[in-house]
Amino acid sequence: MIPPDQGNNATDQVERLIALLAKLPGMGRRSARRAALRLLRDPAGLMLPLADAMRSTAEAVRPCRLCGNLDTVDPCRICTDPNRDQEVLCVVEGVADLWALERARVHRGLYHVLGGVLSALSGVGPEDLRVDPLLARVSDGHVREVILALPATVDGATTAHYLHDRLRPTGASVTRLAQGVPMGGALDVMDDGTLAAALKARRPA
């Protein structure tokens, strides 16, 4: 380890900024340095506005107590939107997936953010996820359908199975996203699992 102020004349302050930027996903040490330089080149136009946006967002945004979505109000604007179907609940792994579905504007019901998926390997059990709050919401009796929009991975499928079992007593119908060839997907680059799933779930043309 070369001490920052020996191998590098960047001040401790800049080093600290780089270290924090490097914690962002997709950022390595090298790209964090480039980002720091970009910020240093435009303090008034980028660095201070970004600092302010982070501070005010950190202070304003919190998880919704009902669904786990992130918003400046709690319950969030989705949960309190009278135009949304309160009887259909879409279960997602995280907020990123909720945002993706909202961008696609395909789901007009409510959401439930699980906060992860079950994983024996990573030691994630049901108690680590927002499973009990989900059961409580569905047991209220207002929910007609629970859509499991979990990742198409082994852990995602395990979690869907588990939730299906736990949700059975509530009487709500439990559905899953269809699996198949994605839009625009060329068959020759699809993996075998996708092709098998797409063939198995084939429908009349």
Add this chain to the structure above:
Amino acid sequence: MIPPDQGNNATDQVERLIALLAKLPGMGRRSARRAALRLLRDPAGLMLPLADAMRSTAEAVRPCRLCGNLDTVDPCRICTDPNRDQEVLCVVEGVADLWALERARVHRGLYHVLGGVLSALSGVGPEDLRVDPLLARVSDGHVREVILALPATVDGATTAHYLHDRLRPTGASVTRLAQGVPMGGALDVMDDGTLAAALKARRPA
């Protein structure tokens, strides 16, 4: 264009944060969203410290009036370091290159940050770069050698030629970085220009 609060339930505040993050080099819209989520997941541990680091850095760090390096003091710590050779000046395109040379600990003289290279295509002329301050520094008579550590590109070579011409009257010796095969570089993946330069500049083994 889908309005942020229609196609996406992320608040305007989060949208603004994402838009600012997307301005960082190497960040696209998608990775900025992932970065925003990572920040939102850890407000106290990452988002607020990063906001503070940006604010304090923006307020503290400024370009050195002598060499153009970024530091919290002006003149910077390199320019005022009595252990460095005041008679050797290394000319670099930007602060990133200065940092790279400092990390390698190979130059014990001073620096001069040009702020770019000449480019007919991008319309960058000598008046856009810190050329006059360089000539003033060298004309003082204290500078024995000017090392042109400019990028090994057409624009970098053009700039080096131009600076060599302008520096001739000062009497200082002007040198350039050697070109050749980089350390650990396999010959079969080198481009022709590098191989040609390395062969031309061959030395006794």
